Amino acid sequence: MTATSRIVAPLAGALTGLALLLALSFSVRGSVKQATDRLVTPDAEKPKVAIADHAEVPYCTPRFKQVLERVLHSCGLSGGESRRGCKPADVKSFASISDEDFNELFLPLKERGGVVLFDTAKDELDDEAKKLLVDRWTDRRGARYFFVVARASKTGSPDKNRALSHRRANSIFFHLKEIAKDPEIDKKVGLLWLGNEFAQLSKEYCSWPNSRAGKKCDDESINRSAFVSWVDCRL
Amino acid sequence: MFGPNSRIPATVSVVASALGLVFATNSTLDYAAHLDRRLHDLHCSFVPGAGPTDAAEACRTAMYSPYAAFFRDRYWGGIPISSFALGAFTFFAAFGLYLLIAGERAPRRAVSFFAAVGITPLVVSLVMATISATQLGSFCKTCVGIYISSFLLAVGVLLGLASAKRGSGEGYDRPLGSWLVPVAFVITLGAAALVPAAVYASSVPDHRPYLDKCGTLKKDPTAADALLAMTGARPVKAALFFEDPLCPTCKAFHQRLRAEGVLERLDTKLAMFPLDSECNWMLSSAMHPGACVVSRAVICGNERARQVLEWAYDEQEELAKAGKAGVPLLKARIEKRWGAELARCVDGNEAKQTLNKHLHFAADNAVEVSTPQVFLGKQRICDADTDMGLRYTLKELAPELVP
Numbered sequence: 001m002t003a004t005s006r007i008v009a010p011l012a013g014a015l016t017g018l019a020l021l022l023a024l025s026f027s028v029r030g031s032v033k034q035a036t037d038r039l040v041t042p043d044a045e046k047p048k049v050a051i052a053d054h055a056e057v058p059y060c061t062p063r064f065k066q067v068l069e070r071v072l073h074s075c076g077l078s079g080g081e082s083r084r085g086c087k088p089a090d091v092k093s094f095a096s097i098s099d100e101d102f103n104e105l106f107l108p109l110k111e112r113g114g115v116v117l118f119d120t121a122k123d124e125l126d127d128e129a130k131k132l133l134v135d136r137w138t139d140r141r142g143a144r145y146f147f148v149v150a151r152a153s154k155t156g157s158p159d160k161n162r163a164l165s166h167r168r169a170n171s172i173f174f175h176l177k178e179i180a181k182d183p184e185i186d187k188k189v190g191l192l193w194l195g196n197e198f199a200q201l202s203k204e205y206c207s208w209p210n211s212r213a214g215k216k217c218d219d220e221s222i223n224r225s226a227f228v229s230w231v232d233c234r235l
Numbered sequence: 236m237f238g239p240n241s242r243i244p245a246t247v248s249v250v251a252s253a254l255g256l257v258f259a260t261n262s263t264l265d266y267a268a269h270l271d272r273r274l275h276d277l278h279c280s281f282v283p284g285a286g287p288t289d290a291a292e293a294c295r296t297a298m299y300s301p302y303a304a305f306f307r308d309r310y311w312g313g314i315p316i317s318s319f320a321l322g323a324f325t326f327f328a329a330f331g332l333y334l335l336i337a338g339e340r341a342p343r344r345a346v347s348f349f350a351a352v353g354i355t356p357l358v359v360s361l362v363m364a365t366i367s368a369t370q371l372g373s374f375c376k377t378c379v380g381i382y383i384s385s386f387l388l389a390v391g392v393l394l395g396l397a398s399a400k401r402g403s404g405e406g407y408d409r410p411l412g413s414w415l416v417p418v419a420f421v422i423t424l425g426a427a428a429l430v431p432a433a434v435y436a437s438s439v440p441d442h443r444p445y446l447d448k449c450g451t452l453k454k455d456p457t458a459a460d461a462l463l464a465m466t467g468a469r470p471v472k473a474a475l476f477f478e479d480p481l482c483p484t485c486k487a488f489h490q491r492l493r494a495e496g497v498l499e500r501l502d503t504k505l506a507m508f509p510l511d512s513e514c515n516w517m518l519s520s521a522m523h524p525g526a527c528v529v530s531r532a533v534i535c536g537n538e539r540a541r542q543v544l545e546w547a548y549d550e551q552e553e554l555a556k557a558g559k560a561g562v563p564l565l566k567a568r569i570e571k572r573w574g575a576e577l578a579r580c581v582d583g584n585e586a587k588q589t590l591n592k593h594l595h596f597a598a599d600n601a602v603e604v605s606t607p608q609v610f611l612g613k614q615r616i617c618d619a620d621t622d623m624g625l626r627y628t629l630k631e632l633a634p635e636l637v638p
Contacts, residue, residue: 006340008336009333009334009336009337009340009341010333010337012332012333012336013329013330013332013333013334013336014329014333016328016329016332017325017326017328017329017330017427018329020256020325020328020329021322021325021427021430021431024256024260024321024322024325024431025430025431025434027260027264028263028264028267028318028321028431028434028435028438029434029435029438031263031264031267031268032267032270032435032438032439032440033438034268035267035268035269035270035271035440036270036271036438036440038271038273039270039271039272039440039442039445040440049603049604049605050517050603050604050605051601051602051603051604052508052517052594052597052598052600052601052602052603052604053517053598053601054595054598055516138584138587138588140588140591140595141516141591142516142517142594142595142598144595144598232516
């Protein structure tokens with residue numbers, strides 16, 4: 001075996017090994033360097049990620065949201081104020097909307113909500129009313145706010161009816177408090193009482209889901225009521 | 236089988252080392268690419284040189300696992316084991332080439348040394364394959380490529396040793412060689428194995444500025460009484476998870492936390508966040524059909540919630556199939572495992588409302604519509620830090636969690 005042949009094999013192995021090691025090390029370093037460059041100079045356009053939020057459905061028109069937003073701000077729902085609810089005069093002034101237009105805003109909530117009916121001059125909830133409230137309250141889905149719009153029929157003075165619709169709204173609110181056991185319920189439930197002064201319902205609303213299905217319903221009795229519904233709008 | 240002059244064993248060794256080198260290079264470069272905290276396709280094929288693909292779940296599972304790298308609490312992502320394999324296979328390729336050229340002139344001690352160290356990749360591969368089977372539940376194709384290369388290398392070196400022994404005493408004058416030769420080779424092998432890893436370690440970027448840049452929780456989870464409690468055995472830190480029982484990433488994350496021993500050190504509040512439009516209004520279509528039903532099963536588990544969740548993860552593939560096939564099939568599986576009472580609860584109003592509260596908790600906190608999402612205290616852990624960089628991130632943000 002010549003000295004040359006003794007050297008060629010180990011030299012070839014060593015040089016190959018060194019060359020490979022160098023090439024791989026450069027490759028590794030280059031790859032890490034590229035990643036570092038991408039890290040310190042992020043893409044100008046980041047892929048958009050959806051953010052969890054409450055529901056927003058097509059009936060949330062700008063007009064509808066405007067009215068609801070005013071309810072939120074004016075009726076003590078958004079700021080944790082001690083005052084709760086809106087009386088007819090408030091609604092008239094902040095909503096700046098006609099009776100018909102006001103009611104029309106709620107038309108899309110026909111199937112989502114329900115009408116709790118009361119006896120004449122009463123504010124007590126009967127069993128069917130309680131059941132309807134539980135059904136509607138537990139079907140929250142992605143809604144953030146629950147609205148109660150209480151009314152009174154035309155019979156009687158405006159002052160008495162205003163007070164009566166207020167009591168009806170409160171009856172519902174107290175019952176919701178009882179069933180929900182939610183410490184934050186004040187921030188969820190919006191109360192409006194309209195007495196017999198604003199946005200009275202017509203007989204057509206008798207066909208809406210209500211707590212006295214199958215019983216006699218007319219222009220008078222449909223207003224001895226409170227409409228309740230979750231509202232699937234981001235406000 | 237082979238005569239003492241045969242060059243076949245050395246050729247097998249060189250080819251096996253080259254193959255191992257290709258797989259180890261792919262694996263190391265894939266690992267390095269993820270240092271930018273983004274998602275990339277992976278090389279995940281038995282075919283050396285095949286391009287990266289997004290259908291690489293098993294390779295991703297392996298890459299994100301605690302077994303893929305060393306020093307994971309010192310460097311973000313750690314130093315990949317494959318970088319050590321790079322250096323080692325380089326050495327074996329070079330040594331194989333030397334034996335191929337030297338033929339019968341190669342000293343016996345060199346051949347014996349090669350046989351001794353040439354089987355070490357096979358030993359390491361056996362260990363890693365066992366971990367894959369028992370801990371990860373899947374085999375990554377690139378890893379299997381390295382196992383096969385290691386096996387071929389072992390075959391090559393042992394054949395080389397056998398043919399060299401057969402040659403001795405039959406008139407061949409293969410020299411014995413100096414005893415210093417193996418010592419020098421061992422040192423060279425060690426150095427070669429360390430070089431790529433050292434290069435990698437010296438260039439890893441500093442991730443600390445990015446760890447706390449993914450937002451904080453708006454609402455206190457301890458005030459949300461509807462959330463589930465999943466307290467570990469030795470809790471030292473409050474945490475909040477948003478999880479979907481049919482989400483494979485959640486499953487992998489849960490397994491990583493368990494493997495790291497972190498889960499037992501967390502006082503976890505669990506918010507179910509099923510990516511299923513049946514109950515989750517934030518999606519227009521179901522990403523994981525049936526996830527709402529399984530989430531309600533977890534909720535119905537009450538104090539067994541963690542067991543139900545872990546069962547759902549263990550059976551995830553089957554449950555996902557059942558979810559796609561229809562809710563009755565899914566409920567039947569739940570009833571079979573957890574009994575009629577829990578199955579009834581899944582359909583009950585209370586479970587539906589609780590799940591709804593979990594989803595509203597997510598909306599109130601404006602978290603991203605993705606799972607899993609992890610908060611340590613109120614600090615959100617970035618998605619990028621829940622896998623490769625998990626241990627490093629925990630060490631930086633909550634060192635008390637890292638055993």
